[in-house]
Every structure is written in C-alpha cells, then in structure tokens.
Amino acid sequence: MDTRPIGVFDSGLGGLTVVKQLKALLPSEQIVYFGDTARVPYGTRSRSTLMTYAGQDSGFLLRQGVKLIVAACGTISSTVDDSFIRALPVPYCGVIEHTAAAAAAATRVGKVGIIGTTATVNSGSFARAIHRCDPKVTAVARACPLFVPLVENGYIRPNDPVTTLVAQDYLSFIREKRVDTLILGCTHFPILAPVISRVLGDGVTLIDPGVYTARQVAQILNEQHLAAPYRGDGQPADAYYITDQSDFQSVASIFMGDAFCGQVQTVDVNDL
Template identity: 45%
Template sequence: MDNRPIGVFDSGVGGLSAVRRLEKLLPGEDIVYFGDTGRMPYGTRSRETIIGYSKEIIAFLLEKDVKMLVAACGTISSNLPDSVVKALPVPYTGVMLPAAQVAAATTSNGRIGLIGTTATVRSGLFGKAIRSIRPETKLFGKACPLLVPMVEEGLLEEDNEIVRLTLEMYLSSIKKENVDTLILGCTHFSLLYNQVDRVMESKVTLVDAAGAAAQYVQSFLTERDMLGDSSRKGKTRFFVSSEPEAFCETAQKFLGRSISADLRVQVLGK
C-alpha cells in the first residue's frame, strides 16, 4: 500500500481529461495536478523550451512526494528525452506510449491517424513508437494548433459551430487516408471527443491518449502493489501558474464540480 499522491501535469487544462479518468478508475488515490496556464501553449514552442518547463514542473511535483509522474500532455510526452525520464526517482509515463500501444492493437488495416500539437506531430515519435510495435503500420499525422486555445477558452459545447468547422478543416486530409483508427494525441482533444467522432462520421475508432494513460497507471500501480488505501476517498489538489479563475471555470465544466477550494497558484521559473 502506498498512499502518496499521483503527480499529473500538463501545459494547461487538457490534463484534466486524465484526472477525470484517474478519479474514476482509482477513486482511492490522491492526485496533485499542475497546469502551466501561465506559459501555455506548449505546442508551438521549441523542444528545448518544452524540456526546460517540464523539468521545473517535475521538480515541483517531486517536492509533493508523488509516487508516480504522469505527463498528461502529448507535447511533453513526445519531447521529453529518455535521459530525463531515466533519471527520475519515481515511475513515469507520458500519454504517447500508452496511446501508441492501444492504437497498434486496435487497427485492422494498419492505417492510423494522429492529431496533435505542432510539436507533437513534428517530433515523429508517435510513429516511431507505433512502428516499434507493428512495423508495417502507416501513421498519418495532422497538427491542429487552433484546437488547444479553443479548449482553453472553454469552447466545449458539442454543437459549437466554430469547433466543428475547425475540426472539418483539420480532419479532411486524415479522412482521405482511409484510416480506421485515430489517436487524439493531445489531452486537450479528449474534451472534444464527441465532436471529433461526429466529424469522422463514427467510422473510425478513436484512441483517447488521456484515457490510455490512465489505464496504464491503474495497471502499473496494481501490478506493483503501489495502490493507496481503497477504503478511503482520494483527494485531488490543483496548482496552476496563472489565471486560476479561468481554469476553475473550465475545470468545473469538465469535472462537474467546483475545485476553487483545492486550487492554488504556483509560479515556476523565477
């Protein structure tokens, strides 16, 4: 039994999709979440900047005595070097490898689509991870930089016309490739799951990177006897680097509850 919290981090609100899944799968676990709202978006930044920001967040979460780190961010997952991960004192997972594993096991025709931030698609690491599992698989990536700010602005309504038109623009090239599986490679996009499914006409299997990561965490902690006391109800604490009011508003829409009492501002990099 290990009652230390799980540390989850993201560039903003997207990682809340992983928090929601973790709270459902592991209701007895404490979670510490950090959203770098003051420096997002990460998707258009250089790899060096992404790595630097990620190291600062990891250091902060390690001070909270977390038992595992979860980069609930496709951009961080596809840019954080193995050298950083291997040096960590606690287990780590991003969303990339769990999503790649699910997608590789799901596809029937070996043609997989990926939507993510510019940095995620540019890295090429999703394709490398998938081909390490199924070498014959073809991956068709599309950067969707406008979607992250839309989610951050709370444009989550399923009938939102702006979101629909933006998704149709981005997904048109993916639809032409006859993919049977589509990875939502940015955890922000999990909040647009139903809208993506509608634009894809429910003809492909969607792989939610946040959900895949949460399932991986559940399996990992279970197999290693690192779960907390299941008789207790877990508590989630939230930290952001800026704009707590906006974060609270979006979090309430997505988590279905107010988090204001559990939210603190923590500025990093100073």
C-alpha cells in the same frame, strides 16, 4: 501499499482529462496536479524550452512527495527523452505508449491517424510508438493547433459552427487516407470528440489518451506495489497547483465535468 499521491502535470488544464480517467479507474489514489497556466500553451515551444519546463514542473511535483509522475500532456510526452526519465527518482508515465498500442490494436485496415499540437506531430512520437507495436500499421499525422484555443474559449458544442469548420479543414486528410482509427494526441482534444465524430462519421474509432494512460498508471502501481489502500472517508483531498490565477473552476468543469473536487493553489512560476 503506498499512500503517497500520484503527481500529474500539464502545460495548463488539458491534463485534467487524464485526471478524470485516473479518478474513474483508481478512486483510492490521491492526485497532486500541476498546471503551468502562466506559460501555457506548450505546443508551439521549442524543444529546449520544453525540456526546461518539464524539469521545473516535475521537480515541483517531486517536492510534493509524489510516488509516480504522469506527464498528462502530448507535447511533453513527445519531447522528454530516456535520460530525463531515468533521472527521475520515481516511475514516469507519459501519454504515448499505451495510447499508441491501443490504436495499433484497434485498427482493422492497418492505418492510424494522429492529431496533436505542432510540437507533438513534429516529434513523430506516436508514429514511432505505433511502429514499435506493429510495423505493419501505417500512421499519418496532422497538427491541429487551433483546437486548443477553441476548447479553452468554450467552442465545444458538438454542432459548434466554428469548430466544425476548423475540424473539417484539419480532418480532411483522415478521409483521404481512409484511416479507421484516430489518436486524439493532445489532452484537450477528447473535449472535441463529439465534433470530431460528427465530422468523421461512425467509421473512425477515436482513441482518448486519458483512458489508456490511466490503465498504464494502474499497471505500474500494481507491478511496483505502489497502489494506495482503500481509505473510505479518510481519503485525502486532491490538490491542484497552477502558476497563474486563471478562471480555474470554469475551465476545470470543461475538462472534468462533475469529477473535479479539491483545493486549488497558485505557485509563483519564478519559484520553480
């Protein structure tokens, strides 16, 4: 049993879709979230910039005394390498491995589509992870960079005409390649699942990384005896840190719905 919080970080607030799944699966765990809203978006940054940011963001969480670090960001998870993960003094969990395994298990036709930011797609991280799970499954990927600002600007209704038009453009490759499973490889994208489902029809299973990342976290906590005990009314509040005072409450409600509950504090990005 370990009462220390789980640390979750993301470029901005998209990682809250992962927090939502963590809280649903592991209600006894306290969350410390770090969203780098002063430097969002990460998806178009270079590798060296991303490695610097990942080090600063995880360093902040470690100073908060976390027992495990979740990179709730497809871009960061696709960028950090083994040496980064080995250097951390606590277990690490990205959004790639369990998500890729779930997609490889879900496809009946042996073809998985991947959508994400430019950095995530260029990294080939999901495709490699799928290949490790099942070399017979083929993967096709498409960067969908405009989905992130569409979500953050509230173009999220299932029948939104702008988002539908963009989705039809981005997702035409899914139809052409006849995949039956699609990884939503950016933490913003589950918000657009209704639009994506409408564009693709019922024949394509959508894989939400938050769901499988939460399961991977649960597995690590069990294996390493790090799970928190049930604390009832004594459960400490979650803490949310952001680097820019954006309109957190309204954006948080886009990502987490009613699941959001906790204190929000601003951190100076120059102190990271």
